[in-house]
Amino acid sequence: MSKGKILxxxxxxxxxxxxxxxxxxxxxxxxxxxxxxxxxxxxxxxKPDLIVLDIMMPKLDxxxxxxxxxxxxxxxxxxxxxxxxxxxxxxxxxGFDVGADDYITKPFSPRKLVERINQLLGQTVSERPAPSx
Amino acid sequence: MxxxxxxxxxxxxxxxxxxxxxxxxxxxxxxxxxxxxxYDAAIHRNDELTQASDRMGDLYRYQLLTSRNRAARIKxxxxxxxxxxxxxxxxxxxxxxVHAVAEAAGFRIVLLRVLNQAGTHFEARxxxxxxxxAIRKLEQxxxxxxxxxxxxxxxxxxxxxxxxxxxxxxxxxADEEGYTPELGVRQEGEWHQEDVLFVPLYxxxxxxxxxxxxxxxxxxRLPSRETIETLEILATHAVVAIQNASLYELLGxxxxxxxxxxxxxxxxxxxxxxxxxxxxxxxxxPLTAIRAYAEALLEHVGSTTVDMQRQFLGVIDxxxxxxxxxxxxxxELSQLESGRFRMTREPFNLASLTQEVAxxxxxxxxxxxxxxxxxxxxPEIVIxxxxxxxxxxxxxxxxxxxxxxxxxxxxxxxxxxxxRAVRIVVEDTGIGIPPEAIDRIFDKFYQIDNSLSREYPxxxxxxxxxxxxxxxxxxxITAESQAGVGSRFTVVLPITAGDAxxxxxxxxxxxxxxxxxxxxxxxxxxxxxxxxxxxxxxLVDEERSExxxxxxxxxxxxxxxxxxxxxxxSIAGWVAKHGQPLLVxxxxxxxxxxxxxxxxxxxxSLLSVPVKIDGRVVGVININNKISMxxxxxxxxALLSSLADRVALAWKRVSDHERSSDQTExxxxxxxxxxxxxxRSRLKLNAGSMAGRAVAVARKLGLSEEDQExxxxxxxxxxxxxxxxxxxxxxxxxxxxxETWAQVALHxxxxxxxxxxIEFQEQVTEIILAxxxxxxxxxxxxxxxxxxxxxxARIIAVLDAYESMTLGRPYRHAMTHVEALRELxxxxxxxxxPKVVDAFSQLFEPSENGKLIRAGEAA
Numbered sequence: 004m005s006k007g008k009i010l011x012x013x014x015x016x017x018x019x020x021x022x023x024x025x026x027x028x029x030x031x032x033x034x035x036x037x038x039x040x041x042x043x044x045x046x047x048x049x050k051p052d053l054i055v056l057d058i059m060m061p062k063l064d065x066x067x068x069x070x071x072x073x074x075x076x077x078x079x080x081x082x083x084x085x086x087x088x089x090x091x092x093x094x095x096x097x098g099f100d101v102g103a104d105d106y107i108t109k110p111f112s113p114r115k116l117v118e119r120i121n122q123l124l125g126q127t128v129s130e131r132p133a134p135s136x
Numbered sequence: 137m138x139x140x141x142x143x144x145x146x147x148x149x150x151x152x153x154x155x156x157x158x159x160x161x162x163x164x165x166x167x168x169x170x171x172x173x174x175y176d177a178a179i180h181r182n183d184e185l186t187q188a189s190d191r192m193g194d195l196y197r198y199q200l201l202t203s204r205n206r207a208a209r210i211k212x213x214x215x216x217x218x219x220x221x222x223x224x225x226x227x228x229x230x231x232x233x234v235h236a237v238a239e240a241a242g243f244r245i246v247l248l249r250v251l252n253q254a255g256t257h258f259e260a261r262x263x264x265x266x267x268x269x270a271i272r273k274l275e276q277x278x279x280x281x282x283x284x285x286x287x288x289x290x291x292x293x294x295x296x297x298x299x300x301x302x303x304x305x306x307x308x309x310a311d312e313e314g315y316t317p318e319l320g321v322r323q324e325g326e327w328h329q330e331d332v333l334f335v336p337l338y339x340x341x342x343x344x345x346x347x348x349x350x351x352x353x354x355x356x357r358l359p360s361r362e363t364i365e366t367l368e369i370l371a372t373h374a375v376v377a378i379q380n381a382s383l384y385e386l387l388g389x390x391x392x393x394x395x396x397x398x399x400x401x402x403x404x405x406x407x408x409x410x411x412x413x414x415x416x417x418x419x420x421x422p423l424t425a426i427r428a429y430a431e432a433l434l435e436h437v438g439s440t441t442v443d444m445q446r447q448f449l450g451v452i453d454x455x456x457x458x459x460x461x462x463x464x465x466x467x468e469l470s471q472l473e474s475g476r477f478r479m480t481r482e483p484f485n486l487a488s489l490t491q492e493v494a495x496x497x498x499x500x501x502x503x504x505x506x507x508x509x510x511x512x513x514x515p516e517i518v519i520x521x522x523x524x525x526x527x528x529x530x531x532x533x534x535x536x537x538x539x540x541x542x543x544x545x546x547x548x549x550x551x552x553x554x555x556r557a558v559r560i561v562v563e564d565t566g567i568g569i570p571p572e573a574i575d576r577i578f579d580k581f582y583q584i585d586n587s588l589s590r591e592y593p594x595x596x597x598x599x600x601x602x603x604x605x606x607x608x609x610x611x612x613i614t615a616e617s618q619a620g621v622g623s624r625f626t627v628v629l630p631i632t633a634g635d636a637x638x639x640x641x642x643x644x645x646x647x648x649x650x651x652x653x654x655x656x657x658x659x660x661x662x663x664x665x666x667x668x669x670x671x672x673x674x675l676v677d678e679e680r681s682e683x684x685x686x687x688x689x690x691x692x693x694x695x696x697x698x699x700x701x702x703x704x705x706s707i708a709g710w711v712a713k714h715g716q717p718l719l720v721x722x723x724x725x726x727x728x729x730x731x732x733x734x735x736x737x738x739x740x741s742l743l744s745v746p747v748k749i750d751g752r753v754v755g756v757i758n759i760n761n762k763i764s765m766x767x768x769x770x771x772x773x774a775l776l777s778s779l780a781d782r783v784a785l786a787w788k789r790v791s792d793h794e795r796s797s798d799q800t801e802x803x804x805x806x807x808x809x810x811x812x813x814x815x816r817s818r819l820k821l822n823a824g825s826m827a828g829r830a831v832a833v834a835r836k837l838g839l840s841e842e843d844q845e846x847x848x849x850x851x852x853x854x855x856x857x858x859x860x861x862x863x864x865x866x867x868x869x870x871x872x873x874x875e876t877w878a879q880v881a882l883h884x885x886x887x888x889x890x891x892x893x894i895e896f897q898e899q900v901t902e903i904i905l906a907x908x909x910x911x912x913x914x915x916x917x918x919x920x921x922x923x924x925x926x927x928x929a930r931i932i933a934v935l936d937a938y939e940s941m942t943l944g945r946p947y948r949h950a951m952t953h954v955e956a957l958r959e960l961x962x963x964x965x966x967x968x969x970p971k972v973v974d975a976f977s978q979l980f981e982p983s984e985n986g987k988l989i990r991a992g993e994a995a
Contacts (some may be wrong), residue, residue, distance in 0.1 A: 014665070017455070020451075021428045021429055021432055021451075024436075025428075025432050057642060059417065088417050088421065088424065088600065109420050109423075110420060110423050110428070113431055113432050
């Protein structure tokens with residue numbers, strides 16, 4: 004039984020692979036997307052429990068994707084962690100402004116990212132009514 | 137993590153860029169400040185002038201208030217003065233002035249002409265009492281300055297003005313102040329329609345900046361003193377107005393330039409900020425992968441398979457390399473941009489370099505089944521450039537072409553000579569570049585789109601760096617493409633570094649005049665023989681005790697036309713004053729002339745020698761920026777002094793025989809032949825400085841300093857006669873036939889003949905003639921023996937043989953230093969003078985890259 008489904012979005016294929024590996028080892032089911040448009044499609048079709056989202060991507064950037072997710076009633080409850088090389092305060096602020104739940108700068112520690120995910124999912128899982136109820 | 141240290145380096149390079157930027161702004165601010173102060177000074181001067189004319193006005197009020205008519209004139213004058221000071225629009229002010237002149241001085245026709253900006257012509261700028269047609273004609277006809285000046289004859293002068301009577305004679309003697317007392321009372325003085333009155337507008341320095349020309353007085357009388365002086369007061373005001381307006385215009389222009397510069401610098405700042413954020417993003421991307429994989433590997437080392445671990449390590453390795461490559465590229469780019477790039481120019485065969493690069497790219501191409509071919513217009517295309525940097529450009533263009541070409545396509549390198557440049561074309565049958573992207577492909581980090589960069593990885597700096605390298609060589613790189621059909625990149629590089637034009641400048645007519653053509657050749661000859669990118673020939677202006685630049689290569693036109701050096705001042709001035717040559721190895725450290733290095737000098741070394749005719753210094757020759765980028769040496773000094781003596785002789789002969797075009801033509805021929813010879817020998821692969829070697833051997837053998845100089849010169853010109861030998865005969869293997877042999881055997885005679893017009897030392901001709909003689913008497917052309925051969929010729933013979941052996945011929949491989957030396961030893965006594973061979977082998981040794989250097993210099 005998986006601990007939950009996580010959508011990993013990054014245009015850098017290596018990052019997608021390593022997150023797939025690390026989260027998989029942790030017992031999560033991982034789905035991936037390589038750009039913003041693909042990410043929105045996967046959000047709809049896969050209904051992930053959490054999204055790890057890169058900012059600088061072709062087609063649609065991470066801010067736009069996050070805004071989109073957070074403005075739709077069907078998806079706004081999904082926690083979003085922005086993962087970006089843009090490390091300035093203004094970038095972070097912009098991230099929180101579009102509704103991100105957390106902001107992690109690259110280079111990042113996969114260990115710490117997993118901890119954040121555990122934390123965020125722990126909270127949301129407990130707050131969510133049980134599916135059977 | 138090692139890469140992060142280098143990352144810091146790259147980022148600090150980026151910070152340096154920003155600091156530079158701030159410094160640039162500071163200097164702009166400084167410029168603005170100095171402009172302000174010059175504007176303040178102009179306003180102040182304007183006030184002074186106004187006060188002066190007010191005082192004159194007061195004087196006139198006192199003197200002339202006796203009649204209402206006069207009072208009205210004064211009023212008008214004062215009104216104009218007010219108007220001038222409150223109005224900065226030149227045309228409005230000039231219009232008012234001419235009308236004031238008409239009214240106050242009583243002339244129906246008034247014309248004001250103003251000297252144009254170039255200072256060559258007086259242009260009609262304001263009119264009173266003239267019809268449209270007349271104005272149009274006047275506007276079309278500017279008066280040349282000399283013509284105007286020819287009118288200003290003392291015999292026509294009245295006060296500060298000039299009256300040219302139709303009788304062409306002066307009507308009355310001027311007193312000491314230049315004023316004709318009886319003018320005002322002259323009874324019979326009717327104005328004649330051909331009379332003209334000029335009132336020059338004198339600036340503070342006494343130069344005429346314009347003039348009034350008046351005609352048709354209302355009273356039809358000759359002008360009185362009062363009238364003339366009224367005109368002169370108005371002229372003072374006109375000068376103020378003109379100067380104000382032009383200062384104002386100048387200020388406006390400067391302000392605009394400043395604004396543009398500020399805007400540009402802001403744009404540059406934006407670009408640099410953008411660059412830094414892009415750089416950090418590009419650097420962080422591989423670093424992120426390295427860190428994530430390393431940590432994951434550490435954490436799960438016990439629970440992963442060896443295959444998986446190998447895969448992770450592979451990613452780390454690959455990304456580290458990418459990071460390394462990125463940092464190298466950024467550093468290289470920042471060096472290119474800051475101009476601190478180290479470049480070594482040397483002659484090399486571009487055709488074979490291109491073959492090498494194509495072969496190296498072969499394996500990359502093979503994997504994609506792409507055919508890489510090379511077409512060159514000749515097997516040997518020698519250019520003078522930085523070999524490794526040129527290789528970088530070729531490799532970059534070639535690998536790009538392969539990267540963006542599908543399987544089974546072709547990539548072609550084409551190298552051709554075009555005049556004094558080479559054209560390198562790299563053409564592919566690849567995916568092409570969309571038209572909207574073609575202008576941006578040389579931008580930093582530009583990649584057509586990110587999805588392409590995944591498919592075709594690269595850091596996006598290759599083309600930017602290539603462009604930098606090509607431009608650093610004075611060349612040009614362009615791209616054309618058709619999406620889906622292919623791309624073509626074209627690089628044009630100058631063949632030699634010195635292919636800049638010589639600019640001539642005639643500042644003053646010297647007693648000895650030499651044509652521009654000959655002057656140009658002289659400078660060209662000096663630059664080529666001395667291997668200098670910058671050469672200038674200065675002449676002495678005895679009247680002003682100054683030097684000015686008569687012709688130069690490698691200097692901007694405004695420097696050539698604008699430079700004047702006082703005799704005794706700075707380097708050239710010192711040389712002119714003392715009549716001694718001057719060798720400066722490092723201008724920044726020289727105690728005599730220590731100063732920061734000007735940006736026109738790439739290297740810190742310079743050499744300056746006097747040109748003397750009959751013992752008097754008539755000019756100075758300066759050279760900078762040795763093509764090899766190394767400092768000038770004492771050997772260079774010896775050679776340049778020797779050349780300066782020939783230049784002096786040539787100039788003396790040509791100016792003494794001004795009428796004889798034969799002299800000029802022969803001299804021009806000699807100079808041209810020397811230029812061609814210098815270019816030819818510079819483009820020989822691995823050729824060293826013959827002059828330097830000759831001086832060294834001569835010194836070792838104890839020859840006098842004068843003989844050393846002579847030899848330096850002979851070493852540079854002894855083969856000018858070879859220019860007439862059909863070089864293809866030398867390229868043919870086997871024995872030379874009689875006719876060809878005759879050609880070759882005659883070349884010493886030819887060489888001597890060519891340089892004769894600029895030769896004054898018998899010795900030089902003797903050495904040139906005898907440099908193919910042999911100790912055993914079996915040489916040519918005369919068959920001299922042993923000590924019959926001048927020592928100089930014996931030295932040149934050895935150097936010449938060594939060079940020809942080590943350079944090789946198409947049919948004969950180039951010998952190594954050891955082989956060549958063995959051959960020299962072998963022919964000691966028969967062909968060569970033993971003591972010359974010994975001196976030579978003791979003095980020189982081959983360096984690591986096979987070049988000949990002075991023994992002991994390898995460290």
